[in-house]
């Protein structure tokens with residue numbers, strides 16, 4: 284029997300996932316989508332050949348439901364869905380910060396729930412998606428979630444207790460790199476380079492460094508030492524980074540992001 288997958292609340296992340304799944308070989312005929320606005324639903328049908336349905340229809344028809352509304356809209360969506368979701372359907376939440384217990388409390392007893400925290404590079408198939416099982420999710424459910432989110436990048440399983448830490452590292456992670464690029468581009472301007480050239484130099488250096496980190500198998504310390512010659516330029520820059528406490532700032536920043544994720548998860552908005 285063909286497995287039908289529904290994406291409920293198909294916005295930026297939902298659409299990235301949908302398009303990745305289609306590129307990965309899912310048949311559009313097996314994909315259902317829901318949207319709040321009719322014109323958005325039509326846009327998705329035209330763009331991908333998928334079938335827009337109501338949330339209730341998706342709940343009744345699809346084997347797997349992927350919920351990608353904003354966290355603040357999740358309660359309303361679940362109120363709408365809960366009466367229609369049979370307890371054997373896999374429910375995957377893509378919403379930041381909401382624990383699986385939130386879904387389990389609102390769905391039929393025993394419904395398997397998997398929580399996934401992805402990040403915006405899902406838009407370019409380079410996501411880091413962190414996957415955790417709820418109380419009733421099986422190995423097969425986790426494998427199914429990995430298969431779906433694997434269409435837009437890498438996946439990693441963690442116990443749910445580590446989700447707030449992962450949100451701080453990879454959920455918000457791309458923003459830190461955007462921030463670094465912005466700051467380094469400003470530095471390029473200070474050094475007399477035009478903004479577009481400074482931007483290109485930094486972005487390509489970031490891509491090169493990221494590729495080396497991923498593909499070389501070397502520790503980042505080794506990679507940095509390889510470009511840090513005695514009395515050279517890099518060590519002078521590193522001294523300034525240390526003088527300004529950049530390492531300590533990063534540790535504190537990620538701790539603050541983790542703490543905020545915990546607050547949001549406990550309903551403290």
Ligand SMILES: NC(=O)c1ccc[n+]([C@@H]2O[C@H](COP(=O)([O-])OP(=O)(O)OC[C@H]3O[C@@H](n4cnc5c(N)ncnc54)[C@H](OP(=O)(O)O)[C@@H]3O)[C@@H](O)[C@H]2O)c1
Pocket residue numbers: 291292293294295296297317318319320323338351352353354356359360377378379380400401402403454
């Ligand atoms: N963007 C990120 O950086 C990122 C990263 C990781 C995880 N996430 C998570 O991914 C989820 C989606 O984020 P996003 O940035 O993709 O948000 P988004 O673009 O606003 O997408 C959510 C979509 O859900 C629709 N919607 C809301 N309530 C609905 C309902 N009851 N029925 C059907 N559709 C409904 C919204 O419709 P309207 O267009 O009418 O508002 C919108 O199109 C969030 O929970 C977020 O925590 C996001």
